Amino acid sequence: MAKNTEQRVVAELGRPETPDETFARKAETSRKHRANQTLLNLVGATVASLGIVLFLVLVVVRPSDEAPVTADYQTIAADAQVDASEPLLAPSLPESWYSNSARLGTTSSVQTWYIGFVAPPSASQFIALEQGIDANPTWLGIVTDGAAATDTIVINGISWTVYDRRSSSDTGNYAYSMSAEIGGSTVVLHGTAASSEFELLAASIAADAEVQ
Template identity: 80%
Template sequence: MAKSTGPRVVAELGRPETPDETFARKAENSRKHRANQTLFNLVIATVASLGIVLFLVLVVVRPTSEEPVTADYQTIAADAQTNASEPLLAPTLPAVWYANSARLGTTSSVQTWYVGFVTPASPSSQFVALEQGIDSNETWLSIVTDGALATDTTTIGGIDWTIYDRRSSSDTGNYAYSMSAQIAGSTVVLHGTATNEEFELLAAAIAAESESE
């Protein structure tokens, strides 16, 4: 039996559909197809984006246990010594201490050797800086003690130190506690947030190094 090629019969109407109805039906079918295709593409794009985000979270921005930045201050001091007229202080300290910065520069036109130490104080690490001003002056001393007033004195390893204790004040940062001493042709200042015991340990190490020179 030959297949009918006449107009499509619309069941709801009980008659063949008109050319306009045929055009409208095909147009609607095309619209639905495009809508389905767009939704499919949107789903694919969303899945791909989520995959990229997951990759970044797992691989790129995942937490890492990076080693702290350290500076070999004793080697840096030895290399910089040829540019300094006084022996640069690089005391030997316990292995639990480390330096995160060391440099020879100038402060208020005074040649200054700087070392920043991170200490093992509990419950968290603290900081103490060593600043050595060669042929310094009162202006330099005021700058590197942040204008603090002397509060006490002490002697460690035969070296007399002036103490500037501002721990009871707020917003003193790395100048909460300072110590200064005259060693040969240099003025040495220690300042930071470390404990008294750690300041004294550093001062004793400086005294030991100064005796050996």
């Protein structure tokens, strides 16, 4: 069978293309094909990346509409009372307040009743109540984070020592603290809320202690 040696005629030249021109034409065609494939791959990768970002925005980092975790601290206090030798404080507070944690445990060998409160207007307004039963100076130093006393105030007949470190940095939930002796317990309040919120809680504690 005879080999087909017909050469491609280049219209612009009016003659068959040379072997070099054939090679160059095929090389250019391959280059354009690879360039198109690279562009398609780039577009595909970009679309995939945008899809991932959209997924993260819509699903992963979207704000949660779930209600905050709350603890019925008064019920927990009533249940834990059987294991405590002193009345556990469970002050009544405005409905805008809520507790996110309540437990009876031990700190530095001292039985400690803990309640975490969140006060208005935001979740950054936090106050912890820690009641140490038959507490000692070591316990007090731990639950005030070693802060030095800066003032004393009397609220509803109870004298409180104040530890104000709000002008310092990195004090966390010990930016402001108050301590008082109530019955056989040492009570410490500490957190990030405004002074007025601390005083409201202290007044509620005084009322709760009178009832007991």
